[in-house]
Amino acid sequence: MGLCLAIADCGLEPLPRLGNGGHHGAQPAYLVLSPTGSVYPVQRVLDIDVDFFVEPTVYDPDSDDDRPDPAEHTVWSAAEALGFLRERCGLVGRGPGFLTETHDQLFGSWRNAIAAGILKPPFHVTHVDGHADLGLGYQGHEYLMTNLLFQARAARAYPSPSPGEQGLTQGTWLLYAIACRWLNDLTYVHLDNENGGAEAFSFILNTLKPGGDAIQLRAMTPEALSHWALSGYADDCEFAHIEPEVPYEVCLWSKWQAEQPYDFVCLTRSPQYAPLTADTLYELIAETFIDPIT
Template sequence: MYSILDIDMDFFIDDIAHWVTGDNRLDENEYNPWSEKDFRFFLEEKCLLSKSHPTKGKIVTNHHEAFFFWDELISSQKVKTPFKVTHIDAHSDTGLGDSGYVYIMGELLNHPIVERRNNLDTKKVFMSNYLSYALACGWISNVDFVLHEKWDNDIISAHLKNFSDKEQAFQFKGYPKGIDIGMSYERIVQGKISPIRIDKEIPYTLIPWKNYRTEKKFDYVVFCQSPGYTPKTADFMLDIIKEYIIEI
């Protein structure tokens, strides 16, 4: 099985920004990046990245570009689905705070899983929800969420098994097109409206970063700058990550 390392630069900032709009950089006096030494240690010792044996990958500006990079890898048959994702980020990127779940549950999930990518309205894929779309398209077998020191669980419950994080598994559910998912969500969670399609479970794990270390090298790496969620003083990481990947 293929494995993809998915890193957001905001993970390496000492505090977490929320509900950001636009690409204005964070205040350098309030948000401090890790040191170069600590950043390199994490890449090498935690993620097993190597300057002498770099890993194929891509540097992106905003994180939803990862979805389209994975799409290219799949369509060019460079990876086979499903693959494992290790998500190293200050946020889960599963869609909490936007209305993507309404479209996923009310429209996208009405298509067979093998047809969802072709029927996907890609204008609805944002940096805050792209991971849910990759999961809904059947691309991912399981996810490791490596947690920021100040992690605040923002995994959207709409796509979880039994709408709860107790079992640590995604399970996407589709509902008839005539239902207003947003207005009916409370009744859906209460089981008063039954889904017409239930996908298989996709397990995930939550791992404090100090306890994390991959057991084997990754096949591909995505590294995201997320300018709206990082100060300009963190941009030195963009040059460093290039030492560890072969950009494709």
């Protein structure tokens, strides 16, 4: 696992901070020390889903069109939400970022920004969300593990499952970003809900590390995946190859404190998972913290 360092820790002068600390195309003030001893810059992305501010969390929306009932799901006040983003996430003003309606759309926004040279992988992601978006409750991992991971890295950015086969969704999109090797490391900041942040398939975690504190995707044939599932996801299963591990941290929101500024801020409305009463908060956060990249 790489060691994350501030520029000051390396004896280098930090860049001037603009807005949330982002530099939109400039070198970020965040460095990583690789296992080989080399130091390289890593951009930092704060990824916010408005459904993080909805209680209780919506897990099974009624349909694609209906919004959750505001009588059953309350939304944090503007003061509470902005206070969290300022005090816990360190946001101090407007900075570059992305606005999306559903979270799977962010995959395409990142892909376009990478192609334009704005977003430079591998980058850090702090995922502030009511859901981990790592596949639990969805089947998109099957296509990813038995097909996508066998493709060249550049082709993985354009997943194309067969008809009837589930691929990239709102609940799996972060797995697909990891499959593209876009992420350097991932932190999931969650609410104190019934899952306690443990909302990821256990078999995507590197269980050989204490606490399973890394995500490591495995490529295998459909037959091998079926056998692996029947074995209870034993570590001695035969894999075609294993992807590089991505350090993964899970943190309760009340214990979270960002240690470095962010270069980009992403915000998703998630209408299936947030009542209509959350739209005002979405617009306020967007207006307060984000200059959209188009």
